[in-house]
Amino acid sequence: MAEGEDITLVSQAQAGDVTAFEALYKKYSTMVFRTAYAILRDRYAAEEVTQECFVRAYRSLRQVEQCDSLGPWLHRIAVNLSYNWWRQTHRYQILPLDFLTWADHSARSESPQAALARAETGSVLAQALESLGFDQRAVLILFYLGGFSLEEIAYILDCPVGTVKSRLHYGRAKLKRVLEQWQGAKPEVVYEF
Amino acid sequence: MMWRRASRIPDEELDWAIRAALRAETEGMEPSPEVWDRVRARIENARPEQARPSRAVVWQNRLAALAQAAVLAVLVLGFGVGINRIFPYTGWTQPTVTTRSAHVSLRASGRYPDDVLTAKRVMSLEQQKPVPGAWRWPQ
Numbered sequence: 001m002a003e004g005e006d007i008t009l010v011s012q013a014q015a016g017d018v019t020a021f022e023a024l025y026k027k028y029s030t031m032v033f034r035t036a037y038a039i040l041r042d043r044y045a046a047e048e049v050t051q052e053c054f055v056r057a058y059r060s061l062r063q064v065e066q067c068d069s070l071g072p073w074l075h076r077i078a079v080n081l082s083y084n085w086w087r088q089t090h091r092y093q094i095l096p097l098d099f100l101t102w103a104d105h106s107a108r109s110e111s112p113q114a115a116l117a118r119a120e121t122g123s124v125l126a127q128a129l130e131s132l133g134f135d136q137r138a139v140l141i142l143f144y145l146g147g148f149s150l151e152e153i154a155y156i157l158d159c160p161v162g163t164v165k166s167r168l169h170y171g172r173a174k175l176k177r178v179l180e181q182w183q184g185a186k187p188e189v190v191y192e193f
Numbered sequence: 194m195m196w197r198r199a200s201r202i203p204d205e206e207l208d209w210a211i212r213a214a215l216r217a218e219t220e221g222m223e224p225s226p227e228v229w230d231r232v233r234a235r236i237e238n239a240r241p242e243q244a245r246p247s248r249a250v251v252w253q254n255r256l257a258a259l260a261q262a263a264v265l266a267v268l269v270l271g272f273g274v275g276i277n278r279i280f281p282y283t284g285w286t287q288p289t290v291t292t293r294s295a296h297v298s299l300r301a302s303g304r305y306p307d308d309v310l311t312a313k314r315v316m317s318l319e320q321q322k323p324v325p326g327a328w329r330w331p332q
Contacts, residue, residue, distance in 0.1 A: 122214035
């Protein structure tokens, strides 16, 4: 869907056209839902966040002036709602990745050993993501899953770009450390001449 | 020649692993159709709420009510001041130390009522000899 269609849909939705808003929902709901799920690791919570996000977006649709920022704007609402949910529940369920799904997905193009290793790596990474704080986790998810730029993430999280870079750096470093420990990586000694 | 520790996981591989893990974790996940039904229901129920006055209008109404209350308070105060000027109340300006002045005048004259114990009367009571069978001071 082109951006011009977004502009048309937004203007129609601003005029009260629910069908136009439904088209916007269909375009962005999956992305918002997946981001919320990656942050909260709870399908029910992610659906609640998605629902509330679009209700609030509809009520505040008149504030939208530039349609190219519709995705970051929706994610900003969703991340804030996710943070509220996470803070209220204050419990973080550790849900391991679906091992069979990984295996089935990987078995199409990889050997069983490679699929197994990849699934285990994913599981370890998922648990390492759990151990991160909300801010670092949100930055990593928005960067790697949402594909947003650093400026967009700064807008979504309402913080400076430098803070986003810092969180991304330390989050990646922690994931790397966990992954190396899991692989049993011992410090290797190499020669440099 | 120098010694250094080799990094086992290159940055590119780490990026790829994180991205693959997150995508695989959420792959195929979509909100259930009931979510849109709930969103639509809430939107349509909220439509009458859109007819509510905006925040600016709400503040305007609050300020108008505040101004009305201030004008009313000034009117009441002015009415009270006017009444006071027409019918001045002098009760507050009269001295209210009547009891004290009477007491001071009694003591100055040395005349006390019979039920008032002075030091002189207490001493005279102590000098009285007790009548047999009458009440005695506790020893």
